[in-house]
Amino acid sequence: MPKQKKVKKIFVLDTSVLLYDSDAVKNFEKHDIAIPITVLEEIDSFKKGNTVTNLHAREFIRFLDKISDANMIQDWIPLNGKHHGNIRVVGDEASITDANKVFGSTKNDHRILNSALKLREDEPAKKVVLVTKDINLRLKARALSLDAEDYETTRIKDIDHLYKGKTDLTFDENDFINTLYKKGYLEHSKLEKSKPVKNHYYILKNHSSSALGYYNPRSEQVELIKQMNAYGIIPRNAEQTFAMHAMMNPDILLTTITGSAGTGKTLIALACALEQRRQYRQIYLARPIVPLSNRDLGYLPGDVKSKIDPYMQPLWDNLSIIKDQFSETSKQAKKIDELVQTEKLSIVPLAYIRGRSLNNVIFIIDEAQNLTPHEIKTIITRAGENTKIIFTGDIFQIDTPYLDAQSNGLSYLVDRMNNNDVYAHINLEKGERSELANLATKFL
Numbered sequence: 286m287p288k289q290k291k292v293k294k295i296f297v298l299d300t301s302v303l304l305y306d307s308d309a310v311k312n313f314e315k316h317d318i319a320i321p322i323t324v325l326e327e328i329d330s331f332k333k334g335n336t337v338t339n340l341h342a343r344e345f346i347r348f349l350d351k352i353s354d355a356n357m358i359q360d361w362i363p364l365n366g367k368h369h370g371n372i373r374v375v376g377d378e379a380s381i382t383d384a385n386k387v388f389g390s391t392k393n394d395h396r397i398l399n400s401a402l403k404l405r406e407d408e409p410a411k412k413v414v415l416v417t418k419d420i421n422l423r424l425k426a427r428a429l430s431l432d433a434e435d436y437e438t439t440r441i442k443d444i445d446h447l448y449k450g451k452t453d454l455t456f457d458e459n460d461f462i463n464t465l466y467k468k469g470y471l472e473h474s475k476l477e478k479s480k481p482v483k484n485h486y487y488i489l490k491n492h493s494s495s496a497l498g499y500y501n502p503r504s505e506q507v508e509l510i511k512q513m514n515a516y517g518i519i520p521r522n523a524e525q526t527f528a529m530h531a532m533m534n535p536d537i538l539l540t541t542i543t544g545s546a547g548t549g550k551t552l553i554a555l556a557c558a559l560e561q562r563r564q565y566r567q568i569y570l571a572r573p574i575v576p577l578s579n580r581d582l583g584y585l586p587g588d589v590k591s592k593i594d595p596y597m598q599p600l601w602d603n604l605s606i607i608k609d610q611f612s613e614t615s616k617q618a619k620k621i622d623e624l625v626q627t628e629k630l631s632i633v634p635l636a637y638i639r640g641r642s643l644n645n646v647i648f649i650i651d652e653a654q655n656l657t658p659h660e661i662k663t664i665i666t667r668a669g670e671n672t673k674i675i676f677t678g679d680i681f682q683i684d685t686p687y688l689d690a691q692s693n694g695l696s697y698l699v700d701r702m703n704n705n706d707v708y709a710h711i712n713l714e715k716g717e718r719s720e721l722a723n724l725a726t727k728f729l
Contacts, residue, residue: 292411292412293315293316293317293370293410293411293412294313294316294317294411294412294413294414295316295317295318295319295404295408295411295412295413295414296313296316296317296318296319296414296415296416297319297320297321297375297397297400297401297404297413297414297415297416298310298318298319298320298324298416298417298436299324299397299415299416299417299418299419299422300323300324300327300328300397301417301418301419301422301436301686301687302416302417302418302436303320303324303328303341303342303345304328304331304338304341304342304687305341305418305436305657305659305687306341306436306438306439306657306658306659307340307341307342307344307345307348307659308344309416309436309438310345310348310364310372311364311365311369312438313369313370314368314369314370315368315369315370316370317361317370317371317372317373317411318364318370318371318372318373319372319373319374319375319400319401319404319413320349320372320373320374320375321374321375321378321396321397321400321401322358322374322375322376322378322400323378323393323396323397323400324397325349325374326393327393328342328345328346329342329346332346335636336636337657337659337660337663341659352364352365352372357372357373357374358373358374358375358376360373361373375400375401375403375404376400377400377403377407378396378399378400378403379399379403380399380400380402380403380406381402381406382402382429383399384396384398384399384402384425384429385399387428387429388425394419394421394422394425395425397415397422398415398422398425398426398429398431401413401415401426401431402429402431405431412432413431413432414432414433414434415431415432415433415434416433416434416435416436417433417435417436418435418436418686418687418692419686419687423435435692436692437692439657439658439692439697440691440692441690441691441692441696441697441700442691444680444690444691444696447680447696447699447700448699448700448703448710449710449711449712450485450486450527450703450709450710450711450712451485451486451487451488451523451524451527451711451712452477452485452486452487452488453487453488453490454476454477454487454488454489454490455490455491456489456490456491457491457492458491459491459493459494461475461476461489462489462490462491462494462495462496465489465496465498465507465509466496466509469508469509470504470506470507470508470509471498471506471507472506472507473500473505473506473507476489476507481500481502481505482500482703482704483500483502483704483705483706483708484499484500484501484502484531484534484537484705484706484708484709485499485500486498486499486510486527486530486709486711487499487500487507488523496509497509497510497523497526497527498510499527499530502706503536503706510526510527510530512526513526513529513530513533515529515533515553515556515557515559515560516556516557516559516560516607516610516617517556517607517610517611517617518552518553518556518607518610520549520553521549521715522715524544524548524711524712524713524714524715525548525549525553525713527711528540528542528549528550528553528554528711528713529553529556529557531709531710531711532553532554532557532558532673532675533557533560533561534709535564536706536707537673537707537708537709538668538672538673538674538707538708539665539673539674539675539702539705539707539708539709540673540674540675540676540708540709540710541653541675541676541677541695541698541699541702541708541709541710542554542675542676542677542678542710542711542712542713543677543678543679543680543695543699543710543711543712543713544679544712544713544714545679545681545682545713545716546679546682546716547716548713548714548715548716549713550651550677550678550679550713551599551600551603551649551651551677552603552606552607554649554651554675554677555570555600555603555604555607555649556607557675558570558630558647558649558675559607559620559621559624559630561647561673562620562624562629562630564647564671565645565646565647565671565672565673566629566644566645566646567628567629567630567631567645567646567647568624568629568630568631568646568647568648568649569631569632569633569643569646569647569648569649570600570630570631570632570633570649570651571632571633571634571635571638571648571649571650571651572599572600572635572650572651572652573635573650573652573653573655573656573660573685574634574635574636599651600632600651601632604621604625607621608621635650635656635660635664638663638664638667641667642667642669643667643668643669643672644669644670644671644672645669645670645671645672646672646673647672647673647674647675648664648668648672648673648674648675649675649677650664650674650675650676650677651677651678652677652678652684653676653677653678653694653695653698654678654679654680654681654682654683654688654693654694654695654696655678655683655684655685655688655693656693656694656695657688657693657694658692658693658694658697658698659694660694661676661694661695661697661698676695676698678695680693680695680696
């Protein structure tokens with residue numbers, strides 16, 4: 286049977302895609318890329334500012350300027366590299382079907398739809414596909430019989446099977462557990478036939494006893510994990526013990542901790558950072574700032590500290606919980622106050638990290654599910670000598686538009702980084718905040 290010829294496609298990119306990934310135009314193989322003129326106008330309005338969205342807007346504008354030596358509204362321009370197609374800016378919105386009339390209003394989204402519809406009329410031999418991270422725009426496109434899809438280059442295909450970081454094993458006999466306690470280690474081949482995953486954690490059980498272990502890629506053995514304590518905080522379950530072990534292991538430089546609200550992600554991360562304070566010059570704490578009603582930080586009164594404090598309050602709350610483990614006059618409580626006053630423990634906006642080199646610091650990024658894959662990469666590439674980075678978050682609790690459980694930076698990081706010598710991940714499952722919080726999580 287003769288091989289079917291591959292249909293050439295034209296992908297029409299929406300503003301949301303280019304603000305999410307400025308390199309998106311390079312990720313469609315040899316197919317052509319069309320950019321509606323409305324998208325260029327919207328991107329131009331985003332080019333000023335310090336967020337990653339502003340950065341992507343500027344990078345894309347510079348890219349277009351670099352490759353365009355002709356009239357891009359009239360001509361298709363070759364993209365760089367032999368594995369890419371052509372690119373063009375679409376200025377004609379006079380399609381036979383007018384989205385403004387169909388949906389009863391004049392909006393930029395409808396202008397983008399008209400550009401794609403007009404392109405389909407002008408290029409009948411090619412399949413025109415609108416690519417957008419805006420769900421409503423995809424729905425409207427399909428209502429007009431226009432092919433539409435999400436931008437999936439950095440999207441996790443199977444979120445239900447995202448790496449969890451640990452395995453539960455149950456044995457009929459007690460030999461393995463006794464050996465682990467006696468020797469402090471076990472051969473991995475005695476536990477599993479599959480190839481070991483680096484820095485993977487194990488819960489070993491039988492009818493009467495249990496043990497916790499992790500596969501050490503340096504010794505190539507499953508080693509016993511003993512009960513731990515970090516600045517007065519004692520883990521309440523196996524997963525919290527694993528998280529604490531990963532964050533306090535000097536060989537693990539990058540750790541991700543996922544889990545729903547109340548599982549102790551932030552609290553344990555802060556406690557581990559304080560416990561290791563002597564090994565680092567500084568402790569940085571940060572959270573992505575997701576302004577309410579799409580208002581930027583500049584809208585709020587006061588200096589930078591006054592602007593970010595409302596967003597960082599959960600970090601201060603967790604520090605207070607750690608301080609409450611000790612009396613107000615204790616050495617440990619005073620040390621926390623001293624670290625804050627001398628800025629050895631500092632809460633910083635993520636926007637100020639770009640361009641810096643982070644040497645000899647432990648850096649905790651809370652609510653990392655609200656970061657894009659590009660932002661995650663930007664943070665990690667700032668790491669210098671003797672720097673440990675910890676990301677915490679709930680991949681199912683997204684607060685920013687155009688991100689979801691499959692496309693956010695934290696999921697992307699877990700999916701891409703697992704089975705690496707310097708990386709460990711654990712998913713916290715059991716809520717430990719309170720019985721009331723657990724009831725709400727379960728039934729509401």
